[in-house]
Amino acid sequence: MIGTGGHRPAAPRRARRGILAAVLAAAAVVLAGCTGLPTSGPVFAGIAPGEVAPPDFSFVPQKPQDGASPEQIVQGFVDAGIGPEGTWAVAQLYLAPSFKDQWKPNLNATIDDRAARAYVSDGDDKVSLTVTQRATVDATGAYKPSDGGQSTLPFTLAKVKGQWRITHAPNGIVLGADQFTGVFHPYALMYFDPGWHYLIPDVRWFPSSNAVTRIADKLIDGKPSPWLAGSVASAFPENIALARPSVPLSDGVAQVELSGPVLSLEGATLNRMQTQLLPSLSSVGGVTDVSMVYQGTALSAQPVATASTRIDVRPLARTDKGFGFLSATGQVEPIPGITEAMATVHPDAITLARDYTSAAVRTATGAVLRVPAKGQVRTLDARAGLIDPAVDALGYIWSVPARTPGALLAYGPDDKAVQISGGAWSNASQVSAISISRDGTRIAAILTVGGESTVAVFGIVRDADGVPQSLGDGLLLTKLPGLGIDLTWLDESTLGILAHAGDTTVEIQQIIGGPGTTTVAPDGVTTIAGTPAMVRLRGADGTLYSQRGSNWEQTGTGILTVGQAQGMPQ
Template sequence: MVRLLAALVGVLLVAGCATLPDESQPAAVPQQELGQITNPDLQQPPHDLDPLTIVRDFVRASAQPIGNNAAARMYLDDVAVKQWQPSKVMNVIEDQFNTVYATGGDQPAGPNDVVVVVRGTALGTLDADSSFIPSRSTYELKLLVRKQPDGQWRIVNPPAGMVVPYSDFTANYVRVPIYFFAPDSTTIVPDLRYVAGKPQSGLPARVMSLLLAGPSDQLVGAVRSPLPEDAAIEGNVVNTPDGALVVPLAGVGDQTPEAKKLIAAQIVLSLQAVTTNRIRLLSDGVPLVGGHEDWLFTDVPSYTSLASPSADQAGLMTSGGRIRSLADGAPIPGPAGQGNYQVASAAQSIDGKQLAIVENLGGRQQLRIGPFGGQAQPVDLFGGTLTRPTWRPTTTADGTAGEVWTVVDGQSVVRVARTPDGGWTGQAVNAEEVLAVGSISALRLSRDGARAALVVNGQLLVASVVRTQDSVTLRSPRILGAGALSGVVDVDWLSQDSLVAATTMPSQPVVKVPIDGLRLDAFNSSNLTPPVYAITAAPGRPIVVADSGGLWTASDVGEVWRPHPHSVGSHVAPFYPG
């Protein structure tokens, strides 16, 4: 009777599982997939779908990583279900895409096989390190669809690199800033990554996995992590009954107290996008930071003070060869405001204490640097054109360090560094990768110093700033909004991870773009008179743009531009510190 009962139970279990999809071979679950459901309760596709619909639904289901891409496997034949091993690289395309039958020799002769072509516009790829790399291009994928013995069509050759529409990607993946530090200061630097949104309980573990793996490929060498290479998670990142999220670390116990505080800040700030719980940081079972076991986001001190203009820095503008205040339109004190220099452009250091000035001088331009309100000494740097200067953030609280960048004649990126005797000397920056795209007409260093935004041949680029003992290099430039954004004339940093740009495009004279270029938001163009030729922005400040009618301000994409109360003269160029 026992054996008979067991046999009956086995028959019932097999019958109950008959509609479940086949599973791939067992595999170790990486840290970022901890807590994911391996057998989600999915319904089979509706009966008698045509091959075009099968492929379209497969593409949309590919954005769901849960259960080893179980939703997408529903559209594969039995062999492909078991053999498909999609890579971590994912192609993101526009929502509007076509599925059409292949023609000519690409189409099999037999009645049970058809080739379906997916055609769309690629926006870029989600790389293996979970960062998005923009690369707008035409996308095409050919899939073989075969009629199964039960009469249903299924895909035979799923691609290793999945393709997903933008809306499905953003619905299933969460953008998370993973935080690292500037190489020579305690200023935090965000590294944008995308992690699977479901199951939600596993989000903190997936974020911690990325943090422990280090910065994305683009930021390698541009940032540092206080976490040692052998740091790891000892156990699981889980919520406790008392409402804390436990992060059990191993391999960090021998770090200095100061390094442990930086590690705590790095973890807490990186997790703030995925949890509201208290974060319990443990190292080998004891609090990571002595006397401070549980952390709230408000417990972390500011690590952006050296990269943020103070509230009393209202911003400046150049007008008629002089520098004036954006606060009241009055000339600033000293020779730069009195017209002693024919100011073509200028930049104020983040602490507000210094000015870098590009001066028109006898048919060419020269750089001057000096204290705000004082004499600006000439620097041995000349050219037919010099781009508006940009300041590297100071690395010490007293503001004595300093470095100014500019581009000479569109081809030579130069950083002008302070010398021990108080002078300034220019040194070349390796910008070969950027110059391969074209001539540089604008350059703005991020206020954390890890990146540079550039306008190159009317295109918007972001590159990392990699420093070694002997050189400084602009590395891994990426074009943002390629194909959708052109005629860019100026750019500035709205925040550490987003830019605003001015363009000659009548339909979108001002745009906002994240530093990974995944999307592009056009500002309201009401009241502007294109072309807009200058723009400035800073965290917590209104954006200021200049067009033929003067200066205009707005704080958000949907706002109507308002006249700036202190627009003075023609061809005014505003700038915030940085």
């Protein structure tokens, strides 16, 4: 179960660093219903192969000019969406005084293709803007793409002291796709897994101005992303709230004042609350610490230790010298027990458990095995057409036939199969690859839906003993340019994906809850592994490639299998 007592379910985290800060183009994020993924829906393509993301920079909005026409006033108002300072103070200059308090810019942001905007005047007092929508950000900071459909936004104007001003406009702002990450930045709300071991990121997008308050408000008073709600937990009880609508900074310390029955909370709960707040808020520049405050007095709370999802940065592979971690000279460092056991099977795919005590293997004959460091190798799944298996943080090995996505099974440490219930994959005709986050809370998959190759992620719902029961609602991340090949978790909020794109192969680094970046990959690659800073690909001929910027360097040959690692022994 998720949480106990007054604790409510919650969602994941991620800081504005690494790929989150570098990303600019758009991928796709959309919620799918409980009964399966949609056969059609929003798509927001990433950076095209070979293109370079524009740099992150600030935009300067322009104030209204005297004598401007109604159409010029509306265009200036829309263009001023690039200036969030002072709650879009410059944009408010285009509004009539009677309307300023009615316009709600924080309710949503529409991300569009600026080149396709069309303004039409209907008399002097009415102007409409047609936009080609690419994505939206809602009031919670959730990023969702659109499928390029057009929508029309109506505006009404009147003269105020001889100058045209807007008396009615849709709530929210409009930004060009090329402007989006110059105005909004990715931040993460941090939640726990149900066992209180790992921190899980839920990426949200906010303007950098007043980001600390927005993050604290959504973490304490908000809710997790719906697709994650059944898979994570929050230490913040329902009856605890942010006491005031601001979180001031004092010498780098965010002062988070709370209301509700704070003094009745146990020390363990306060410590977990602090553990969620500190990384969530420290992703904002200038925040070095967090202090929870009640009625003017700082609460005593310390962050608790959480489990790491780091992996060994060396390649994990099988060569003619054996299975293990490869040195720069191609030597194999064996993994005690696993290396010896691997020599007795013929693995086509290997995923090493986080504690190195076992590995999930698909053999050349197609069977899924548990290969332990001690004891006998066991065959778990011998169904026809199995894809590469995955292993989670609790030792469950997940297996499914490619042509029957609904037949997903998880084999526990006792080797007994658990049927994963629910209709999360009911609309999919095929599953090409699966991968489980190293914290064990989410599963990503390449699914064929409506004849299109898609990538989606699902929360894993477990019982009180950690046994997986079902998958939550799906979050569709992107529709691939061609057939999907492979995917892996590069870190706790980033997927690495291989896919065909016409005559080429592309590598996509996809944020869970944001856009992705696309790079042309070497021809013939079949496997992806690594981290955002060190992505590795294996070619069908056994060549190992490592990414250096937008280039791929050959760093090895004779690689029989590239392994996936789910962590490191603690």
